[in-house]
Amino acid sequence: MLNFILQRLLALVPLLFIVSLLVFSLVLIIPGDPAYMLAGEDATPEEIAAIRTDMGLDDPALVQYARWTAGVLRGDLGTSLFSDQPVLEVLLERLPVTISLAAAAIVFSLLISIPAGVIAGTRPGSIADRVVTLGASTGLAIPNFWLGLMLILIFAIWNGWLPATGYVPLSENPAAWLRHILLPAFTLGLSAAAILTRQLRGAMIDVMNQDYIRTARAKGLAWRFVVLKHALKNAAIPMVTILGLQANYLLGGTVIVEQIFGMPGLGQLAVASVFTRDLPMIQGVVVMAVFVAVFVNLLVDISYGWFNPKVRPQ
Amino acid sequence: MSDATASEFEQLGASVSARRRFLRRFMRQRTALFALGFLVLLALGAVFAPWVAPYDPLAQNLDRVLEAPSLAHWFGTDELGRDVLSRTLFAARISLLAAFQAVLIALVIGVPPGLIAGLAGGRTDNLIMRLTDALMSFPPLILAVAIVAALGPSLTNAMIAVGILLSPTFLRLMRGTAMAVAQETYVEAARSIGCTQSWIIMRHILPNVVSPLFVQISVFAGVAMLAEAGLSFLGLGAQPPDSSWGAMVGRGFRYISHSPSLIVFPGLAIAVTVLAFYVLGDGLRDSLGREIRREE
Numbered sequence: 001m002l003n004f005i006l007q008r009l010l011a012l013v014p015l016l017f018i019v020s021l022l023v024f025s026l027v028l029i030i031p032g033d034p035a036y037m038l039a040g041e042d043a044t045p046e047e048i049a050a051i052r053t054d055m056g057l058d059d060p061a062l063v064q065y066a067r068w069t070a071g072v073l074r075g076d077l078g079t080s081l082f083s084d085q086p087v088l089e090v091l092l093e094r095l096p097v098t099i100s101l102a103a104a105a106i107v108f109s110l111l112i113s114i115p116a117g118v119i120a121g122t123r124p125g126s127i128a129d130r131v132v133t134l135g136a137s138t139g140l141a142i143p144n145f146w147l148g149l150m151l152i153l154i155f156a157i158w159n160g161w162l163p164a165t166g167y168v169p170l171s172e173n174p175a176a177w178l179r180h181i182l183l184p185a186f187t188l189g190l191s192a193a194a195i196l197t198r199q200l201r202g203a204m205i206d207v208m209n210q211d212y213i214r215t216a217r218a219k220g221l222a223w224r225f226v227v228l229k230h231a232l233k234n235a236a237i238p239m240v241t242i243l244g245l246q247a248n249y250l251l252g253g254t255v256i257v258e259q260i261f262g263m264p265g266l267g268q269l270a271v272a273s274v275f276t277r278d279l280p281m282i283q284g285v286v287v288m289a290v291f292v293a294v295f296v297n298l299l300v301d302i303s304y305g306w307f308n309p310k311v312r313p314q
Numbered sequence: 315m316s317d318a319t320a321s322e323f324e325q326l327g328a329s330v331s332a333r334r335r336f337l338r339r340f341m342r343q344r345t346a347l348f349a350l351g352f353l354v355l356l357a358l359g360a361v362f363a364p365w366v367a368p369y370d371p372l373a374q375n376l377d378r379v380l381e382a383p384s385l386a387h388w389f390g391t392d393e394l395g396r397d398v399l400s401r402t403l404f405a406a407r408i409s410l411l412a413a414f415q416a417v418l419i420a421l422v423i424g425v426p427p428g429l430i431a432g433l434a435g436g437r438t439d440n441l442i443m444r445l446t447d448a449l450m451s452f453p454p455l456i457l458a459v460a461i462v463a464a465l466g467p468s469l470t471n472a473m474i475a476v477g478i479l480l481s482p483t484f485l486r487l488m489r490g491t492a493m494a495v496a497q498e499t500y501v502e503a504a505r506s507i508g509c510t511q512s513w514i515i516m517r518h519i520l521p522n523v524v525s526p527l528f529v530q531i532s533v534f535a536g537v538a539m540l541a542e543a544g545l546s547f548l549g550l551g552a553q554p555p556d557s558s559w560g561a562m563v564g565r566g567f568r569y570i571s572h573s574p575s576l577i578v579f580p581g582l583a584i585a586v587t588v589l590a591f592y593v594l595g596d597g598l599r600d601s602l603g604r605e606i607r608r609e610e
Contacts, residue, residue: 018448026464037466141589143540145547146563146581149570157571252455256544260567270456271548274463282463289456297451 004305008298016294020072023286024065027055027279038081038277051081055280072287078280082273087284090269095288097167097265101257102250104181105189106243112189113196113239114232120197121204121235122227132197139194144253148187148260155183165262184261188253192246199242203235244300248293336525339601346597349590356587360406369397371404372555380573390575392566401557402580408558409539409584412473412551416538417531419477424484429515431485432492439489446482454479455544462550469542469558472551476541480534487530491523529598536591543584559584 030037035052051057055078056064071078077087120132156164162183168176207213208231216226255267262268266285273281340346359366368388375395383390389398431442461475492515495501501518509517543560545551547567552558557565559580566576 014444015448015451018445019451022448022452023460026460029461029464031465137589137592138585141536141540141592142585143543143547143560143563143581143588145544145560146577146584149563149567149577149581153570153574248451248453251453252457255455255459256548259548267456270459270463271550274459274467274550277463279463282460286452286456286460289453290451293453294451 001305005302008301012294012298019290020069020287021065023283023290024068026283026286027057027064028061030279034279038279040277054079054081077284077287080278080281082276082278082281087280090281091266091284091288094265094269095292096169097263098251098254098258098267099292100170100177101181101184101188101254101263101265102247104185105192105250105253106246108185108189109193109196109246112193113200116193116197117200117235118204118227118232121201122208122231124201124205129201132201136194136197136201139190139197142190144187144191145256145260147190148184148257151183151187152260167261167263167265180261180263184257184263187260188250188257191253192243192250195246196239196242200235200239203238204231207231207235240300240303244297247296247300251289251293336601340597343597343600346594346600349593349597352590353587353594356406356590357410359403360410363400363403363407367397367400367403369400371396371400371557373397380569380576382573383575389579390573392573392576393569398562398576398579401562402559402583405557405559405562405580406583408469408552408556409542409560409587412469412542412558413535413539415470416473416476416480416542417534419474420480420484420534420538421531423477424481425488428485428488429492429519432489433496433511433515435493442485443489446485449478450482455541458541458545459548459550462545467550467553469546469552469556472542472545473538476538476545479541480538483530483534484527487526488523491526492519495519495522525598525602529595529602532591532595532598536588536595539584539588539591 027034035048035055035057036043038055039048039051056067059067068078075088077091079085080087080090083090116132116135120129123129152164155162163180164183166180168180170177213226213230216230217223253267254265255270257263258265258267259271266288270282270285273279273285363371373396375391377395378387378391379393379395381387381391381395387397387399389402392398392401427442431439458472458475458479461478462472465471465474495518498518501514504514504518542551542558543563546558546560547564549561549564552561554561562580563577563584566573566580569576
């Protein structure tokens, strides 16, 4: 198992190398003079010169890349052009917000998709199945920002049941955290729930036609027991893959959801940094997001090895 | 020479009947046909918006701001007293064009390297696939925001970002098809009689990939529309005076408690149109599914 984990870690090296090239090249695709662009229209020549030296823009691209990567490896993601704070410090402050939002969204999506997928997958063609299938398609088509606004309208503005914006850390006040995270987590998790439901429905239909299910039924096991113990357990394995893929989309989705619900996370920081032209900060957000996404996918890979010894190297 | 013509003719005949079978199956998909009809109507409404829209979308009427839906203004009016229905119709132009633009960019970026990777194999393939994997390891919207940050906020830049994000799927589709077709005996035969690589691509590989490509294009038109709406909502896409549905929702956000209709209607327009693209894609897939399964 340790060998397997080491092998997966080694495979990440070339991936992270290419990712670092792509993130760095964001500076290179800025049209015109980057220092001028980043300083803004009414910057003094001194300010432009300061940015130029600060980011080392006069050096050849290769030297810039080497310096930037060396910094990233040491945990130095540069300094914000806007607030002069170290980028990493700001990111670490905001990371827990984004992680707790994404985690709550995953919990939501599982709470919706497992019952819906099981109900639809064990009775294909029934009215319940059609309702679930249509619901899943609709869930994929609804823009998450619109869903978020509708939820704010219904639950916060019209009825005042839940707060519309803000965030309270879990460690500070769990009840307040839950009240603040419910609407954003539902908004973020709905499309993942739709995808997981479709996946689970298909897998359940396949599994329910297998011989061992017929055997289990034939020997008189209760329907509920057969579905939950035999079918769901096997149908759930592909869900882990989909969940790993969804981690990327959920992290991406936080950009919009945090903006709507006024949550001080990484996504909100990314959008704010576009308007302040804070490129080091944006690069930092991207590096951090890729880091989290790659880490989650590594965990998914390892969990495969755990569940299924066949994928482990001999 | 006559042999080549005969086989060409035969192939043409086969592809025509395959297309006819596909069409016949597609005509039986009622929901997909309905979705297609809706999209055609929407496109016509967008093209003929100046004639269809009841008001000038830019005409302000400061005596009638933030009105609820009424007979005079079916979707209500916005903060400058402009007719929301007319604005929604005109915004359809931007939203549809943007989705089209993003898918086109994704095709241009994804298809050629996919073909090269599939046909060249070896190191070239390895390098291209590594790049693709790296691109896919980014959380999509965060990468789009970063690209827009570097290029500057505008609808075209936002759609370049979305196109880059969508391109890996086209790349993989092309690579897979190219690899599979290159193994076929008829391609080997074509190669042995001295057919050029470009002839093989045009005559053998592209016809094989057209149908799955159309399914993907339809689904991705929906995905691109959602992405454009999200970016415009954040203020990173369509810039005033242009307005897409996403940008309309973004502006309406400020008046959410007073005039919910400002966000309800453009949001519904996005959801219904995206759903139509998905349903059309599902219908297309089901119409060619059996054929592909038989070939396997």
